[in-house]
Amino acid sequence: xxxxxxxxxxxxxxxxxxxxxxxxxxxxxxxxxxxxxxxxxxxxxxxxxxxxxxxxxxxxxxxxxxxxxxxxxxxxxxxxxxxxxxxxxxxxxxxxxxxxxxxxxxxxxxxxxxxxxxxxxxxxxxxxxxxxxxxxxxxxxxxxxxxxxxxxxxxxxxxxxxxxxxxxxxxxxxxxxxxxxxxxxxxxxxxxxxxxxxxxxxxxxxxxxxxxxxxxxxxxxxxxxxxxxxxxxxxxxxxxxxxxxxxxxx
Numbered sequence: 669x670x671x672x673x674x675x676x677x678x679x680x681x682x683x684x685x686x687x688x689x690x691x692x693x694x695x696x697x698x699x700x701x702x703x704x705x706x707x708x709x710x711x712x713x714x715x716x717x718x719x720x721x722x723x724x725x726x727x728x729x730x731x732x733x734x735x736x737x738x739x740x741x742x743x744x745x746x747x748x749x750x751x752x753x754x755x756x757x758x759x760x761x762x763x764x765x766x767x768x769x770x771x772x773x774x775x776x777x778x779x780x781x782x783x784x785x786x787x788x789x790x791x792x793x794x795x796x797x798x799x800x801x802x803x804x805x806x807x808x809x810x811x812x813x814x815x816x817x818x819x820x821x822x823x824x825x826x827x828x829x830x831x832x833x834x835x836x837x838x839x840x841x842x843x844x845x846x847x848x849x850x851x852x853x854x855x856x857x858x859x860x861x862x863x864x865x866x867x868x869x870x871x872x873x874x875x876x877x878x879x880x881x882x883x884x885x886x887x888x889x890x891x892x893x894x895x896x897x898x899x900x901x902x903x904x905x906x907x908x909x910x911x912x913x914x915x916x917x918x
Contacts, residue, residue, distance in 0.1 A: 693851065693903055694895060697917050700847045700855075701907040707843065708911045710760045711814045711833055712803060718764075718831055719801075719816055723747055728828035729820055731770030738773065745774035745781070752780045762811070762834040766818075769829050784829065797827050805911050807865040812840065812857075844868050853902060853918035858884075860912040874899070875918055887914070 718724060727744045730736060752764050767784045768775050775783035787793050796804050796815045803816040812835045818828040844855050845868070854869030856876065862884035867876045878899065887894050887908050898904035898918050906916050 693905060693917075694893070696847065696850055697905045697907060697915075698893070700843060700917070701909060701915055703843045704857075704915060705910045707760055707835065707839060708805070708814075708909065710758060711835060712911075714758050714761055714764075715803065715814055715816055715831055715833055718751065718766075719818055721751060724751060724766075725818065725820055725828065728768055728770070728818060729822075731768060731772045732825060732828070736770075736772060741773045744772070745777065748774060748781055749777070760836055760839050762836040765832040767830040767832065769825055769827055787830070793830070796830055800826070805913065806859070810866060811835070811837065812865065841868070847917060851917060855918075856916045858914040858916060862914075865913070869918070875916065879916065 727748055730740070730744065748766065752766060765780060765782060767782045767787055769784050771783060774781050784793075792804060792806050792808075792813075792815060797817050799817065801817055801819040803814055806813055806815070813832055814835075815830055815832045817830055819826055820828050847855050848869045852870065854867060854872050854875040856867035856872070856879060857865040858879065859865055862879075864876050864879055867873075867879075869875070885894070887906060892908035893906060895903060895905045902918050904916065904918050906914055908914055
């Protein structure tokens, strides 16, 4: 009887500890997901303030006109430059670039303002234009970008340009490193198509290989999350983010 009771209480205690660990794991993962959502939302808010700015649209519209004096182009350059650089007060923004559908003199600046010709072969350009004002999130060379077409329904060419904003790398790493230190594992971001955008932690190659080898599963409609077993006697939690990406933590 004593042996039976000892085994029962041991099993109960072990199960209880596992449940509490899972709850804790899910809780801190949820907090990190919220922090990432806030990061992405702050970038989108900054983007909207520029996309719908009357001055920017007016300048880009004027740029498509055959009558665009050089003196006016120079004046418009200072206006565009001021609007784009002032927006970098947002600490979550790494850089802001505006690609213009004209060949005005300010498109040669090459720091914040460019010509659309400079991204002619960019794999994301056509998709951003086809979305007609809906933002696109993507990664390029380890940097995460938000891009959106500047649309004017009253212009012959509806796409006046493309706004591109990058996430500040330090702000992103601060969020991910905090989770890695607590869980002593890895964390990855997956695009809406399931491809690994970035992965950090103790053994990022282990999580990356696991994610790339499996068939993506749909998350719970109710919670947008799932906890499952992971190799080396560990747990894995997946959570959907507001921009349709997923965050995976071990």
